[in-house]
Amino acid sequence: MVPDEQGRVAGARREWLLAALVMVVAVALRLPALGRDGMWSDECLTATWAALPWRATATAAAADTNAPLFFLLEKAPRAALGDGEAATRLLPALAGLAGVAAVFVLGRRLAGPGCGVLAAFLLAVSPLHVHYSREARNYTLLILLVVLAWAAADRVRSRGRPLDTAALALALAALLYTHTIAAFAIGGILLAALLPWDARVARRLAVAVALAAVAFLPWLPALAAQGDRSSAMYVWHLPEWQKEFPWQVPRSLAALSHGSLAPVRNRVADLLPSAWAGAALTALLATLALARRRSLPDPAAPLRLLVAALAPLVALFVAAAAGPPVYVVGRADVAALPFLLLLAAAGATALPARLRPLAAVAFAGLAVLPLQVLFSIDTRSQEKLIAGMLTGARRPGEPVVATSFLPCLEHYAGLRPGHDLFAFPARPAARADWVDWRAHPAARWPAEAETLALEVAAEARARDAGRVWVLRRRERVGEALATAFDGALFPLGATDLGYQSAELRVYGVPQAAPAR
DSSP states (O other), rough: OHHHHHHHHHHHHHHHHHHHHOOOOOOOHHHHHSSSOOOOHHHHHHHHHHHHHHHHHHHHHHHTTSHHHHHHHHHHHHHHOOHHHHHHHHHHHHHHHHHHHHHHHHHHHHHHHHHHHHHHHHHHHHHHHHHTSSSSSSSSHHHHHHHHHHHHHHHHHHHOOHHHHHHHHHHHHHHHHHHHHHHHHHHHHHHHTTTSOOHHHHHHHHHHHHHHHHGGGGGGHHHHHHHHHHHHTTTGGGHHHHHTTTTTHHHHHTTTTTOOOOOSOOOOTTTOOHHHHHHHHHHHHHHHHHHHHGSSSSSSHHHHHHHHHHHHHHHHHHHHHSSOOOOOOTTTGGGGHHHHHHHHHHHTTOOOTTTTHHHHHHHHHHHHHHHHHHOOOSSSSSHHHHHHHHHHHHTTTTOOESSSOHHHHHHHOOOOOOOTEESSSOOOOOOOOOOOTOOOOOGHHHHHHHHHHHHHHHHHOOOOOEEEEEEEEESSSHHHHHHHHHHHHHEEEEEOOOTEEEEEEEEEEEESOOOO
């Protein structure tokens, strides 16, 4: 074997050994103690939807703001392992590991072996990616699919075989069925694939888009209905959107960085200095990749990665500014994460060989505190504890009225919506976790709460149940509910739950309805 060939073989072995070590790190951060923490409302919603029959799961997703694919796939681990926390989170964890492997393959294709290993390492230790790999939601599946869609679009551009076009169509359709904001990510991927312009590539991409659109037609009516309801769905986010406007895109770049805490802490005032440092480091390496792009195997890759990362964020920002505030930082923007990390890794490969490891060390150093917080502080089990407290104190048949935490009350306490669990204000569907505030304006809350109090009291008397439980938050809706039940029933006690201003009240039921 000639020396050059020996060197290539040794380099390939070293590359694959490093890739294997990266996967070990990724596994160590995602799989151990996957069921340690309890689930919060969104995760409980995943568990309750996955427990429904196939058609009912899709119907529940349609009635909410979600696409159905992730919740249908959740049925597999549930059927095999039960409905515990670890089983419910296994699919996101596996999707997260697959995403790390996919970024490795894509990175080495775009900018060489060093880029693939570094990009995979950056995703493996990304606090945001680790967080979502350990949460029963669809974000790691979304990230995996955008990487696969990019890879398929790159194959369509470079080879253009019918199989490549079919693979791209499948990836695009899967994206559309995974998340309602996937169209923004798809637009960025397709725009990037058109650079530089090539008419033949445009025709191939158009065929793939057409095939994906045909596959998505059955869900289109549900998506249209969700779009019509989106103004009501995102009322909860409107105050923060207005307060933080117009900093959403810079906030995303900081919140997606290795120095940022979990996505619940992504307001400008809450972002750590290390989050901005991580965003600055990513921007520096991205600039280096663009400046030295001609030294890369694919000189156009840095520009295409930049377009795929930023174009969807800008489009999402414009759409949210003109309509409902769908741009939720740390959530709606996660599809940009792999492209930003690939761009940073490509920039690092342009550094002198002795300096390249410093990039990995810098990103890992920024991630230490966020990962430590992620693994040391359990912020999600409170709703499980509240459900357990209620289960221990409540007797069978006693109704429960709640303004919040309904999915976890259903999952952990075994309460059934409309039977022994009543939402206030009423939800648009039995298992929806949002309120159509247009149908429940604040002026009507007192009257609606009084009506509900009388109905629940009558239901309790019919069941010969002596008590009614009210779980409410100390806000205007909760105050209206408490006032109505204080007037209709006998207050027996109240407990401050110390979580999101929540309070649990118990009422005695009079033997006869009060005269009106």
